[in-house]
Amino acid sequence: MTYLKTLLATALTVLSFSAIAQNTVKVTDAWVRATVPQQKATGAFMQITAPKNMRLLEVRSTVAGVAEIHEMSTVDNMMRMRQVKEVPLPAGKAVELQPGGYHVMLLELKNQVKAGDKIPLTLVVEGEDKHRETIEVTAVARPLGSAAMSH
Amino acid sequence: MKRRLFLLAGTAGLLTLAACEQEPKPHYNGLDLTGGDYKPDFKLSGPDGRVYTLADFKGKYVMVFFGFTQCPDVCPTALSRAVEIRQKLGLDADKLQVIFISIDPERDTPALLGEYMRAFDPSFLGLRTDPQNTAQTAFNYKVFYRRVPSGSSYTMDHTAISYVIDPEGRMRLGLKHTLTGDECVQDIKTLMKSKYTL
Numbered sequence: 001m002t003y004l005k006t007l008l009a010t011a012l013t014v015l016s017f018s019a020i021a022q023n024t025v026k027v028t029d030a031w032v033r034a035t036v037p038q039q040k041a042t043g044a045f046m047q048i049t050a051p052k053n054m055r056l057l058e059v060r061s062t063v064a065g066v067a068e069i070h071e072m073s074t075v076d077n078m079m080r081m082r083q084v085k086e087v088p089l090p091a092g093k094a095v096e097l098q099p100g101g102y103h104v105m106l107l108e109l110k111n112q113v114k115a116g117d118k119i120p121l122t123l124v125v126e127g128e129d130k131h132r133e134t135i136e137v138t139a140v141a142r143p144l145g146s147a148a149m150s151h
Numbered sequence: 152m153k154r155r156l157f158l159l160a161g162t163a164g165l166l167t168l169a170a171c172e173q174e175p176k177p178h179y180n181g182l183d184l185t186g187g188d189y190k191p192d193f194k195l196s197g198p199d200g201r202v203y204t205l206a207d208f209k210g211k212y213v214m215v216f217f218g219f220t221q222c223p224d225v226c227p228t229a230l231s232r233a234v235e236i237r238q239k240l241g242l243d244a245d246k247l248q249v250i251f252i253s254i255d256p257e258r259d260t261p262a263l264l265g266e267y268m269r270a271f272d273p274s275f276l277g278l279r280t281d282p283q284n285t286a287q288t289a290f291n292y293k294v295f296y297r298r299v300p301s302g303s304s305y306t307m308d309h310t311a312i313s314y315v316i317d318p319e320g321r322m323r324l325g326l327k328h329t330l331t332g333d334e335c336v337q338d339i340k341t342l343m344k345s346k347y348t349l
């Protein structure tokens with residue numbers, strides 16, 4: 001019985017995996033940190049799962065004059081932030097754009113981002129076959145003061 | 152002979168007493184900076200246009216973080232942790248003043264710093280000064296920062312440690328960015344109880 005259950009569970013897992021694999025790039029939990037008036041920049045975060053080996057090349061948003069992909073690292077208690085050309089998206093692996101790692105910098109903000117605002121983001125990804133696609137994502141703004149470890 | 156022994160015992164007792172006067176060094180999750188070569192005093196402007204020095208906070212513990220408001224990640228996280236620390240300190244929360252010193256005074260205007268702090272906790276104070284004094288203040292805290300060109304604009308590399316100064320204005324703790332709010336609270340409570348000063 002237990003054996004049967006395990007078998008069934010495995011079969012279901014395989015099935016759901018292949019369901020994802022058939023789909024296109026999956027983006028979940030997209031959020032942007034809210035800002036205060038006069039603040040011209042903020043970060044956007046999300047989880048991206050690509051069905052095959054791909055790369056995230058570009059992010060655009062109508063709320064910002066410029067959007068860049070950055071990577072943060074802390075070495076010897078020193079916080080560093082660098083623009084990166086791309087983020088590798090290995091097949092089936094959930095890649096986190098989260099505080100402490102990769103994130104999207106939204107610069108030259110046109111308006112204050114208030115908690116609860118829906119922020120449109122356009123992601124440009126490319127597969128190994130050099131075929132590019134764009135993905136439209138809606139990120140929800142979380143309060144500026146909300147802890148980074150909110151999930 | 153008996154008398155001598157008695158005297159010896161008395162001396163030993165006194166020695167023990169003397170040793171008790173200075174408490175053993177407490178253990179911290181963060182860096183114990185007690186007695187380190189820091190000059191935690193500062194002279195910086197607040198959002199209200201007032202000039203603040205460390206002496207204004209005599210009698211309080213002061214937690215200082217150097218950062219910039221365009222920071223997507225480390226600075227808001229450090230400030231969120233500060234909010235959590237004050238919440239968890241309970242009745243001792245009012246003994247802790249949180250101060251944010253801008254290392255990007257060009258973009259961090261007094262008004263922006265004021266708004267930014269209010270978004271976290273209205274009691275937090277965001278301070279700034281001219282570039283030269285910014286550099287000197289950071290140097291006094293052994294804080295490093297650097298302007299790095301990035302795409303269309305620039306970003307800042309900077310030390311991500313929250314410094315805790317005691318009510319006498321002495322540098323005591325360095326709380327690393329990797330510590331949790333609970334670990335920081337534990338350290339601050341230990342410091343508040345400790346009589347160890349060096």
